[in-house]
Amino acid sequence: MKDLAGKVAFVTGAASGIGLGVATALAQAGVKVMLCDIEQAALAKAVEGLKLTNADVDGVLADVSLKSELQAAAAAVIARYGKVHIVVNNAGVTGGGGYGAWTDASWNWTIGVNLMAVIWGVEIFGPLMxxxxxxxxFVNTASIAGMISGNGGPYNVTKYGVVALSEGLRNELGPRGIRVSVLCPGFIRTQIIDSTRNLPDRFAGVTDASPAAGPAPEALKMIRDRIAGGIDPLYVGELVREGVENDWPYIFTDNEFEPFIEARFARIKEGFDQVRGREPRR
Ligand SMILES: NC(=O)c1ccc[n+]([C@@H]2O[C@H](COP(=O)([O-])OP(=O)(O)OC[C@H]3O[C@@H](n4cnc5c(N)ncnc54)[C@H](O)[C@@H]3O)[C@@H](O)[C@H]2O)c1
Structure with missing residues (x-):
């Protein structure tokens, strides 16, 4: 989508991190942006900060894991700006660890925010676009964890889901004039590791990625350190803007994990090699 100035965007999880970076980068290109988030004070601060730059932005509070709230947020965008061209389904959380640390609350919360909200975002905003x-x-935020899976936890499962959804929808919606990109960030300097700060009450019982329940303490510390020293979220926002302008199917943030993805593809190919030349019984 060229000529972004004057277009309208809706960004979820926009009060912090990557969402705020995307909202900022789009606003800098003259896009009118409706920022959506569950965290009221952070949302107000983000909107206020962008308004100081003369950006045409506004905010709407919503828990995107509730379809009715996402529908109300869509109505707010139309009421405020009349139409919508770019939807960034970005809100996400890291709930729960791998095998042995599963709880229903962890699965439900993570699937609700990371996957169902993206599905509903497409369902609700597709017809509006x-x-x-x-x-x-559409730009749907997955992760490198949607390309390689280090454990059987909810986070990776939802991110693979977002990749599958986005790849499939790109085929389905292209002929209807709607493009779909999937954002797969590496380590970005955000507050993602402290996701439980926004845990809705109905998901009480979530096993945080805490040393007692989730990854081992050293692994958790490593992840915290990598995120603390991670890529600037505004840089990610600028990449997303470039991806929107040039219709990139995949928006990666860097090449750190490319060899791991290549190794996965090689293992998949080995799986095919096991059965190559055989005549399947029908
Ligand atoms: N930071 C990284 O290293 C990294 C890497 C890969 C993917 N991601 C993905 O990027 C996306 C953004 O995360 P981030 O890293 O900027 O983290 P962040 O915690 O800084 O920002 C996430 C935002 O989502 C909001 N949010 C959480 N639950 C919500 C809900 N139910 N309804 C509405 N908003 C909600 C939070 O309030 C917050 O403002 C997520 O989907 C995450 O999985 C992050």
Whole structure:
């Protein structure tokens, strides 16, 4: 989507981290941005900060893991800006660890925010983008964890889901004038590791990625350190803007994990090699 100035974007998880970086980068290009988040004070601060730069932005509070709240947020975008062209389904949480640390609350919360909210975002905003005939763009935030899976925890499962959803929708929605990109960040300097700060009450019982329940303390410390020293979220926002302008199917932030993804593809190929030349019984 070229000529971003004057277009309208809706960004979830926009009060912090990558979402705020994306909202900022789009606003800098003259896009009108509706920031959506569950964290009221952080949302107000983010909107206020962007308004100081003369950006045309506004905020809407919503828990995106509740479909009704996402529907109300969509209505707020239309009421405020009349139409919407770019939807960034970005809100996400890291709930729960791998095998042995599972709880239903962890699965439900993580699936609700990371996957169902993306599905509903497409379901709710797709028709709104199609209705004006000016074209549209979804950017769905997955992760490198949607390409390689280090454990059987909810986070990776939801991120693989977002990749599958985005790849499939790109085929389905392209002919209807809607583009779909999937964002797969590496380590980005955000507050993701402290996701439980926004845990809705109905998901009480989540096993945080805490040393007692989740990854081993050293692994957790390593992740914290990598995120603390991670890539600037505004840089990620600028990449997303470039991806939107040039319709990139995959938006990666760096090449750190490329060899791991190649190794996964090699293992998949080995699986095919096991059965190559055999005649399947039908
Ligand atoms: N930081 C990283 O290293 C990294 C790497 C790969 C993918 N990601 C993904 O990037 C996305 C953004 O995360 P981030 O790293 O910027 O973290 P962050 O915690 O800084 O920002 C996430 C935002 O989502 C909001 N949010 C959480 N639950 C919500 C809900 N139910 N409804 C609405 N908003 C909600 C939070 O309030 C917060 O503002 C997530 O999908 C995450 O999985 C992050």
């Amino acid at each position: 199609e209705s004006h005939g000016e074209g549209g763009q």
